[in-house]
Amino acid sequence: MSDLLLVVTIAGERVALPAAAVESVVELDTLIPVPRAAPHIAGLSALRSRVLTVVDCRRSLELGASDRPSGIREAAVVEIDGHHYALIVDVVEDVVEALSDPVPVRAAMAPGWERASAGMVETESGPLLLVDVAALVSGAEAKAA
Template sequence: MTAHKLTTVDGDDNRQGSADHIQYVTVVIGSQLFGLPISQVHDVFVPEKVTQVPLAPPEVEGVLNLRGRIVTAINMRRKLHLKPNDADQGMMAVGIEYKGESYGLVIDAVGEVLNLPRNEMEANPSNLDFRWAEISGGVHRLDGRLMVVLDVDRLLSSLIEPKAA
C-alpha cells in the first residue's frame, strides 16, 4: 500500500506550528482548497481495494485495509455535496484518528503544508452553504484563493451521531 507518514515539515520539529501559527495540510476537493490542521492528519495514502458497505450512509465510500487496520473511507465530495469524481481520476485519502478509530477522507489531491497565523482566520461568511458551514472552522484568505479550514471533529461527529430518530 502506498502510504507514507508525514513527518516534520521544513525541519521544524514543532508539528503544531508556533503558538500563533497553525500548520495546515492543504487538500483539493472539487476545485476548492481546504486545510486540515496538521496535528490531526495521521498519514496520506492512496485508497485501494475499498470494500463497499451496503446500507451505510451515502458519505461512506467504504472500508479498506491500511496496514492491518480497518479504515472507514469518507467521500468528501459527497459530504460536501459536490459532483462525484470522474472514474479515471486518481484518488487520495488523508488518514485521521478520531476517538480511537481510523478514518480516511477521500479527496482529489494533497497540496503543500502552509503555516498560517491564527489571527488571520476569518469566520464563515454568513451565506456559506449550510452543508459546508457545518464542517468549516473558518476561512483563510490566501494569495489569489480562499482556503476553507476543515473542522475534523465536527465533520466526523456529524457523521457518527445518529441523525435519524
C-alpha cells in the same frame, strides 16, 4: 498562530485541514463496499494492518459523488475517538503555516460547507477555509439527528 495546515482540494475548492489531525496522506486503490452505510461512506480499506472507514468528502459536504469512483484516490488519514478514517480528497497540495487564528466566515456558503467550516485562516497563499475533520466524518446525517 503557527499551526500547520494540510492544503487539499475538495470539489474544486482549496481548503485546509489541521495538520495535527492528519496522521498520514495515502493513495487508496481498493475499496470494499459497506452495505447500508451512510451515503458519505465510500467503503473500507486497509492500511498497515488497520481497517479504515473511507469517507467521500464531496458526499459528506452534500456536493455529489467523487469524480473518481474507481482507481487510485488520494486521502488524508485521521483518527477520531480511536477510529481511523480516510478522507477522500481531489488533490493533496502542501503543508503550510497558518498566519492567523480562525475567524468566522462572513459569506454565504452551501449547507455542507457551512456545517464543516471551522472558520477562515490566513496563509502565505491567501485565506483558506479551515475544515473540521470530525464534521466531514459525521456527514450530513449528523445535522439531521
